[in-house]
Amino acid sequence: MTALLEIENLRIGQGNNAPIVEQLSLSVSRGETVGLVGESGCGKSLTALSVMGLLAGNLGVRDGKIRLEGDEIQSLPQRKLRHLRGEKMGMIFQEPLTALNPVMSVGVQITEVLRNHRGMGRAEARTRAVELLRLVKIPDPEARLDEYPHQMSGGMRQRVVIAIALACSPSLLIADEPTTALDVTVQAQILRLLKQLQRDENLGLLLITHDLGVVRQVADRIVVMYAGSVVEEGLVDEVLDNPRHPYTAGLIAARPSGSFAEGAARLAEITGSVPAPADRPAGCVFRDRCKQARPECEARRPALERAPTGHAVRCHFPLAEGSPA
Amino acid sequence: MTQTLPNSGNGKTTTGPRKALSPALRYVLRRLFQAALVMVLVMVGSFLLVKLAPGDMVDAMAGTRDLTADQMAALRERYGLDQPVIVQLLRYMALLVTFDFGYSPINAAPAMDVILNRLPVTAILVVCSVSLSMVIGTVFGVIASRNAGKPVDLLLSMFMLLLYATPSFIIAVLMMLVFSVKLNLVPIAGFESIGMGYTGLTRFFDIAHHLILPVTALCTFYIAIYGRIGRASMLEVLKLDFVRTARGKGLGEGRIFYVHALRNALLPLVTMAGLQVSSLFGGAVLIETIFGLPGMGRTAFDAVFQRDTNLLLGVVFVSSLVVVIVNFLIDLLYMVLDPRVNLK
Numbered sequence A: 001m002t003a004l005l006e007i008e009n010l011r012i013g014q015g016n017n018a019p020i021v022e023q024l025s026l027s028v029s030r031g032e033t034v035g036l037v038g039e040s041g042c043g044k045s046l047t048a049l050s051v052m053g054l055l056a057g058n059l060g061v062r063d064g065k066i067r068l069e070g071d072e073i074q075s076l077p078q079r080k081l082r083h084l085r086g087e088k089m090g091m092i093f094q095e096p097l098t099a100l101n102p103v104m105s106v107g108v109q110i111t112e113v114l115r116n117h118r119g120m121g122r123a124e125a126r127t128r129a130v131e132l133l134r135l136v137k138i139p140d141p142e143a144r145l146d147e148y149p150h151q152m153s154g155g156m157r158q159r160v161v162i163a164i165a166l167a168c169s170p171s172l173l174i175a176d177e178p179t180t181a182l183d184v185t186v187q188a189q190i191l192r193l194l195k196q197l198q199r200d201e202n203l204g205l206l207l208i209t210h211d212l213g214v215v216r217q218v219a220d221r222i223v224v225m226y227a228g229s230v231v232e233e234g235l236v237d238e239v240l241d242n243p244r245h246p247y248t249a250g251l252i253a254a255r256p257s258g259s260f261a262e263g264a265a266r267l268a269e270i271t272g273s274v275p276a277p278a279d280r281p282a283g284c285v286f287r288d289r290c291k292q293a294r295p296e297c298e299a300r301r302p303a304l305e306r307a308p309t310g311h312a313v314r315c316h317f318p319l320a321e322g323s324p325a
Numbered sequence B: 001m002t003q004t005l006p007n008s009g010n011g012k013t014t015t016g017p018r019k020a021l022s023p024a025l026r027y028v029l030r031r032l033f034q035a036a037l038v039m040v041l042v043m044v045g046s047f048l049l050v051k052l053a054p055g056d057m058v059d060a061m062a063g064t065r066d067l068t069a070d071q072m073a074a075l076r077e078r079y080g081l082d083q084p085v086i087v088q089l090l091r092y093m094a095l096l097v098t099f100d101f102g103y104s105p106i107n108a109a110p111a112m113d114v115i116l117n118r119l120p121v122t123a124i125l126v127v128c129s130v131s132l133s134m135v136i137g138t139v140f141g142v143i144a145s146r147n148a149g150k151p152v153d154l155l156l157s158m159f160m161l162l163l164y165a166t167p168s169f170i171i172a173v174l175m176m177l178v179f180s181v182k183l184n185l186v187p188i189a190g191f192e193s194i195g196m197g198y199t200g201l202t203r204f205f206d207i208a209h210h211l212i213l214p215v216t217a218l219c220t221f222y223i224a225i226y227g228r229i230g231r232a233s234m235l236e237v238l239k240l241d242f243v244r245t246a247r248g249k250g251l252g253e254g255r256i257f258y259v260h261a262l263r264n265a266l267l268p269l270v271t272m273a274g275l276q277v278s279s280l281f282g283g284a285v286l287i288e289t290i291f292g293l294p295g296m297g298r299t300a301f302d303a304v305f306q307r308d309t310n311l312l313l314g315v316v317f318v319s320s321l322v323v324v325i326v327n328f329l330i331d332l333l334y335m336v337l338d339p340r341v342n343l344k
Helices: A044-052 A078-087 A106-118 A122-135 A154-166 A184-200 A212-218 A236-241 A246-253 A295-299 B023-052 B057-065 B069-079 B085-097 B111-146 B151-165 B168-182 B200-238 B241-248 B253-283 B285-290 B296-305 B309-337
Strands: A003-014 A021-029 A033-037 A059-068 A089-092 A172-176 A204-209 A221-226 A229-235
Touching: A003 A044, A003 A204, A021 A033, A021 A044, A021 A204, A021 A229, A033 A044, A033 A212, A044 A059, A044 A089, A044 A172, A044 A204, A078 A089, A078 A106, A078 B241, A089 A154, A106 A122, A106 A154, A122 A154, A154 A184, A154 B241, A172 A184, A184 A204, A184 A212, A204 A212, A212 A236, A221 A236, A221 A246, A229 A236, A229 A246, B023 B085, B023 B309, B057 B069, B111 B151, B111 B200, B111 B253, B111 B285, B111 B296, B111 B309, B151 B200, B168 B200, B168 B285, B200 B253, B200 B285, B241 B253, B253 B296, B253 B309, B285 B296, B296 B309
Parallel strands: A033 A204, A033 A221, A089 A172, A172 A204
Antiparallel strands: A003 A021, A003 A059, A221 A229
16 A cells, blocks of 8 residues: 555644654555544644644644655645645544534535635536535435535534535545544444545545544554654554553553443543643653553653554553453 | 524424414514514603703793793693693603604704704714724724734734724814814815705715715724724634634635635624614714714704703604614624524
């Protein structure tokens, strides 16, 4: 598989403060779904926004490379970058309720992408918009086109956002917590839809989530982030069945068992909390919360070591293969 | 006031079982009823307030025309001022229903004629000031927000603060001194040139020439208000998620700014326009006085001081009617601008 999106050694910082994301590398190939997992505030969304070139305010990429189909995104002029957005890469956001403009009809919000990137006329764009709504399985698409976002449910709105992201048949789709704000039943529908679209359109899908269940359902590969950098990466089954970083193991153990039985295990938790970028400890950033931490962990920051299987882990003392999660 | 935001997230709007009246008609009828109720309350309240004040219109007449006690009593009887207040009120309201405001002694004419004569002056003044200040203020606000934090924004913000802080009568007098007295560019006062017998386009330009200064004076404060509200509103809207979606689609900054954001940011400005019309309609007394314009504010002011109750109440009636109508129009405009606003 050739890489569609390649991120190399990315560093994102705010002004001159300590970097929020550092030493982050990952890649997404065509037709591949990569789950980017981590706690809130670990830099997942910033990574996604930096790929889209949408970092706002004084946030910016300080170092590293982001390549989309070989084009280096940071060195592109704004005009070219704008062209890539919507045309080659689309993004789905966390909050479907606020992601659409409340005073514009759904149809206008879909067709403007087509008219902007493809130079389509009104009628042609409208026909394509109906197709798109049908693609994301919105019933009665012709009528829905003239509705406003507030007339639709959260799930429907998320489908519209997906339709907008897919309008120009991009090769990369970034979905930032696409189901977090939705009801559980709707979540499953949207995930199924995303997976199906990804297969049908041979998309590279970067799925950002904090839900390991979602990753297991949808993703081919998983990238686990902690405090701004990748701590573990590999095929989903390999990593989730056989986590080698204590943080990944902790995340897996912290999942609810799904049982209400009286004897069901209490939730295990990872003690402490994610340090703020400025308070990240020297050496291994996870050592303050790690049960296995040794003096070595304080002295030196571990590198991301990749096994021949492709399973990579950033830990001096990774958990043994086959040890229980 | 009467708009409601429906719960987000419900499905299609349902048309429901067919009612005898269409929703739009029911809405208009309800608004009409509300308007009538407001007018009655305003008029009853104002009437009683006026009656609470010492002195009546016969006292005012006596001040200018040496009347004997007998003559005054006769006049009071003639105008019904000797009756109990409640009787006077009912009589007044009965007249009002036929749009008869009664007699205005200080003008020696029916109050309705006086008001109809002066209404156009204020109407022109208000329409010009509101549209000018709204357009200029909004442009300032948008420019400031587009350049937020940059020198242009700082300069504009400082300029708007200056306009905001300087009382309009000071600006009026200063402009008079500079543009009329020193430079002799515009007439110093009045609504039009008297005795020139201008008609048609010549008259239009004559009036426009006369109104440059008063309209500018009425605008300055409101330009600052629109500018500040516009800037804040744009910056608020630009932070919203849908702006990020628009950027994610690869739209140009211009479209994001002027199509996506501006339309959302207009609502508070429209609200402000409604308030401005209401407050200028009767409240431009100072400017009307400084520039010798025979408008509604001036008329009300004179009526109060000369105890011309009929004229005063007439002005109150017309101003309230304008406020009620403008409010209705603003609500309709809301519906055009924001599809979430319902006929409720």
